[in-house]
Amino acid sequence: MSAATTADAVPRPEDIVDEPLVWWYFMAALAYLAISMAAGMLMALQLVHWNPLNGMELLSPGRWRMVHTNAVAYGFLANAFLGGLHWAIPRLTLRPVLNRGLSWFIFAAWQVVVVSTAVGIILGQAQGIEWGETPVWIDPLALAGLALVAVNFMAPIIRTRGPYYVTLWYFMAAFIWTFLTYAMGNFLPQYYVAGTSGGAIAGLFIHDLVGLFVTPLGWGDSGGWPSFIR
Ligand code: HEM
Numbered sequence: 747m748s749a750a751t752t753a754d755a756v757p758r759p760e761d762i763v764d765e766p767l768v769w770w771y772f773m774a775a776l777a778y779l780a781i782s783m784a785a786g787m788l789m790a791l792q793l794v795h796w797n798p799l800n801g802m803e804l805l806s807p808g809r810w811r812m813v814h815t816n817a818v819a820y821g822f823l824a825n826a827f828l829g830g831l832h833w834a835i836p837r838l839t840l841r842p843v844l845n846r847g848l849s850w851f852i853f854a855a856w857q858v859v860v861v862s863t864a865v866g867i868i869l870g871q872a873q874g875i876e877w878g879e880t881p882v883w884i885d886p887l888a889l890a891g892l893a894l895v896a897v898n899f900m901a902p903i904i905r906t907r908g909p910y911y912v913t914l915w916y917f918m919a920a921f922i923w924t925f926l927t928y929a930m931g932n933f934l935p936q937y938y939v940a941g942t943s944g945g946a947i948a949g950l951f952i953h954d955l956v957g958l959f960v961t962p963l964g965w966g967d968s969g970g971w972p973s974f975i976r
Pocket of ligand 1: 782791818
């Protein structure tokens with residue numbers, strides 16, 4: 747095969763990466779980072795006994811502390827990771843994701859999940875599980891969203907021939923573990939395991955969110971760093 751033919755067979759990155767979507771994910775991540783830090787400031791002011799909004803239930807620092815942690819995890823980190831995945835996976839597999847329309851739907855649905863979580867927490871609907879404060883009615887939607895994310899990204903990975911980049915193994919692990927961790931933390935203590943045992947599971951949930959959601963995606967993205975260079 748001539749060099750020209752070989753080059754023709756490799757798709758151009760701009761044809762397989764939905765760059766506007768990546769941009770929007772990063773913009774959303776930055777917006778939630780700003781919101782989260784503003785909420786963190788409100789909590790911090792309470793800790794130094796200077797809450798400027800004393801007596802206002804909707805703006806009470808206790809609730810905004812949860813907005814702070816949730817907006818960091820699900821607004822900032824998850825959006826940034828999803829943007830990174832949309833950039834890296836097509837480049838590492840030389841294939842687009844399963845469906846671009848589905849990608850944009852997931853983007854919009856995820857923003858609805860994050861905003862609804864914040865609004866629910868502010869209105870006092872928080873679930874009594876740290877980092878799992880997401881109101882109970884949002885949990886099934888978030889879980890369905892995580893399943894769609896996995897399907898959308900697994901399609902190009904499964905179609906890839908030959909050995910996978912290590913980054914892709916980390917990403918695949920993250921898709922499975924994040925789904926299972928979210929289900930464990932948000933459903934088991936709420937509906938099935940009461941008392942101290944439920945508390946132990948809630949603790950494991952926090953631990954696993956870091957170890958099985960943030961770590962594999964963080965490792966994957968750092969391993970996939972060369973793919974971020976044009
Ligand atoms: C202006 C910036 C920030 C401010 C003022 C701020 C403030 C706070 C405050 C007051 C708390 C509660 C501490 C407590 O209850 O004892 C907190 C918790 C937390 N913040 Fe921030 N924060 C900021 C930025 C960030 C960023 C950028 C991240 C992560 C990327 C982050 C992650 C966390 C986490 C994980 C907790 C929970 C810690 C725990 O429960 O032990 N914060 N933050």
